[in-house]
Amino acid sequence: MSAEPHAPAHGASHGHDAHGHHGDHHGDGHAHGSRKSYMTGFLLSVVLTAIPFALVMTDAFADTRVTAGIVMAFALVQIVVHMVYFLHMNSKSENGWTLMALIFTLIVVVIALTGSLWVMYHMNQNMMPGMGAMAGAMSASGDVGGGM
Numbered sequence: 001m002s003a004e005p006h007a008p009a010h011g012a013s014h015g016h017d018a019h020g021h022h023g024d025h026h027g028d029g030h031a032h033g034s035r036k037s038y039m040t041g042f043l044l045s046v047v048l049t050a051i052p053f054a055l056v057m058t059d060a061f062a063d064t065r066v067t068a069g070i071v072m073a074f075a076l077v078q079i080v081v082h083m084v085y086f087l088h089m090n091s092k093s094e095n096g097w098t099l100m101a102l103i104f105t106l107i108v109v110v111i112a113l114t115g116s117l118w119v120m121y122h123m124n125q126n127m128m129p130g131m132g133a134m135a136g137a138m139s140a141s142g143d144v145g146g147g148m
Helices: 035-057 064-085 093-125 131-140
Strands: none
Touching (some): 064 093
């Protein structure tokens, strides 16, 4: 009976190490943020929100398409900032799977943003003609509610 293989140590088959830790210690290869990294992420988030807000509120560009493009670019950068500073995604943690998640997220966001802009643009182009004039005439006559 002594020649039989021994069962693994208690908990070894459940991902526990030999010292009884449950895998939630800081030496497990996962990135953990420091106060400095969280403050950097927070400050970048504030700046990346304040700049587009100021551009929109001050009408900095005559063409609204330019403003919308800049706001969307800032939104994309802010998503990356959140993923790096708050979700700790980098190429080293979890064998690069978090980097793959970042790339996938960016692709999905680009598809969603361009699809939304495409739909809104075509809705604006394909609205029934005269709808703007009809709404203006109704509000001028006092019949805003549209009741009969």
